[in-house]
Amino acid sequence: MNTSWMPDELVHAGPEHLDPGFVAGFDRKQGYPDPSDDIAELTAHGLGKDATVVDLGAGTGRFALAAARTFGRVVAVDVSPAMVASIEERAAEAGLARVETVQAGFLTYGHTGPPADAVHTRHALHQLPDFWKTVALHRIAELLRPGGVLRLRDLVYDFPPSRAAEVFEEWMSGAADDPALGYTAADYAEHIRTEHSTYRWLLEPMLDRAGFDIVRADFASGLYGAYTCVRR
């Protein structure tokens, strides 16, 4: 098959995510996000010690390492070799040898073993332009069992185009000053300019078309979406 039309996901991964120096300070910059709500959301859908959970765009493994204490099989997937190395180092330090790592992207990850019970992905899908999001969501649906759960968090725009400037202005006004301790106004501006956050009213039909029912959607600041979806 001619696959010359497939993008190189490393090129779209965000250059900072490939930089071991940035990766070393990544959790601090992000404010050490707490994955407990996401784990609780999956357990509320019946997932437990027998469950297989795949984390796509796993970063430094904050979700995957915590999830490995609750679920049977956890596969942490990231396109960045530096992120994968970081997960492996932290898993070894925590004695969590059960966390499997795979260096791959949304568009290339090949799931092995029984279909997954859940996919988690946080703040990573926006790396892909919309066409490629639909391909990624279709691939996620294919690796889940029917009734499997997608827990998706991302920067998703929940406002009409006419309010974009106003929402972005407010977002940037609350940004961090120190890039080591948080996302700065320049980081947010770069995100808007160069990454592919999409509108809620475009993302939700994509989820539907990929075969998901949205059973929960929570938004903060018109910018941060958290979805629980069930594969039909």
Ligand SMILES: C[S@@+](CC[C@H](N)C(=O)[O-])C[C@H]1O[C@@H](n2cnc3c(N)ncnc32)[C@H](O)[C@@H]1O
């Ligand atoms: C903002 S970070 C979020 C990391 C982690 N999910 C978290 O919430 O801490 C985005 C992650 O997505 C990864 N990434 C970027 N493009 C990707 C792709 N096409 N497939 C898989 N992972 C990707 C990056 O390497 C990075 O680790």
